[in-house]
Amino acid sequence: MAVEAQAGKTDTRARLVEAARGLFLKQGYAATGIAQILKEADARSGSLYYFFPTKEDLLLAVLEQYKELLWPLVIQPVFDRVSDPMERIFGVLDGYRRMLLMTECAQGCPIGNLALEVAESHPAARTLIAENFDGWKQAIEQCLDDLDGRLPADVDRKSLASFVLTVMEGGIMQARAYRDSAPFEQGVAQLRDYFDRILDDGSNWSKG
Amino acid sequence: MAVEAQAGKTDTRARLVEAARGLFLKQGYAATGIAQILKEADARSGSLYYFFPTKEDLLLAVLEQYKELLWPLVIQPVFDRVSDPMERIFGVLDGYRRMLLMTECAQGCPIGNLALEVAESHPAARTLIAENFDGWKQAIEQCLDDLDGRLPADVDRKSLASFVLTVMEGGIMQARAYRDSAPFEQGVAQLRDYFDRILDDGSNWSKG
């Protein structure tokens, strides 16, 4: 019994979203033409506009897919490999470092790119971008909660999770501007230093 | 004696750069058409292409102007108002917060926007973006140097200045994605907390 078609009737829609996702990531939204997406997906314009009334709807589908891929592709693999909550946070960050290295700092966070490019002009996309950030921060927040007593009670976990995202996105931006992963890595190191200073480890450190 | 022309012979070039600067900031580089720039600058296409062989050359001129405007517009006003090196750093950051508030979080850091949009596809622009970041970080680094003894000797000032930029850019990105300045403000607050923990103030704090 051969594996035949999936649940859906056609995979054209999926191919279009996949192609658009890759091209938006590499080139940005405005710089990517419909024709290029069609070529990459091996589809014809009529098919695209059958599934997506406008180019923006395709963008929304891409952002929806990012939401769906966040846990299975970004979070879960790290959580499976690492159990310590603190190391899970830095494991996720290390995943982005590896992407930077693999692409020679050409590609960064797809959500971050789109956040700055389309947030203002495409309100619906902006909402989905915010939801992507929310999902990411919730994963970090869960790690912070799992730290239990190690994190002082007066620390605002949501705010700290937001800070982790801030450092990641800012670090990636610099890495891309300099084509060098060092600014990202330094930022992560400073973030770890900050965590070390916050954490109640039951230990007093004396430096030097 | 009326004030007549400036040193240069014409201001058309300056008007074009100014118009392009504003539009690239609001809409991004790819999303801004030449025709729109011409309309905004009240110029004709021949004039533009007399000064700038291509659209990318206009982008480079915009980035050069940002380099020139950094100190007089962003750094110096804060340094004139504030003398304490630490407060100078957070004074600069507060300038960006005010921009976010004024624009309802629609506009962020012009360099950051372009960094993510054109860094990969326009190498010459990427270099100028990096130079803009360098200039910004040098201002912060100067503040760190001016802290003298308050900063432990083993702290890497370049790395810390880079971290300030990272937090700023990451914070602005989230502010724009959420159309809310809170993530930026929280990030800056965490950064201040980090500084407080790093600084040798000659004081021991016991919390609570």
Added chain:
DNA sequence: GACCCTCTTGATCGGTCGCTCAACACAGGG
């Protein structure tokens, strides 16, 4: 006045943009 140089004008180029639509393929159900 003749000449040059800087800068401006605006029609126009070929190409690409996002998008439309009538026609058609094809499987499932009656």
Added chain:
DNA sequence: CCCTGTGTTGAGCGACCGATCAAGAGGGTC
């Protein structure tokens, strides 16, 4: 066999893209 519903095809739309260029305006100099 026909009908319907779900996709697919590809020619082609008007608009706009970035860019070109011959012509000329206007000031400075001799």
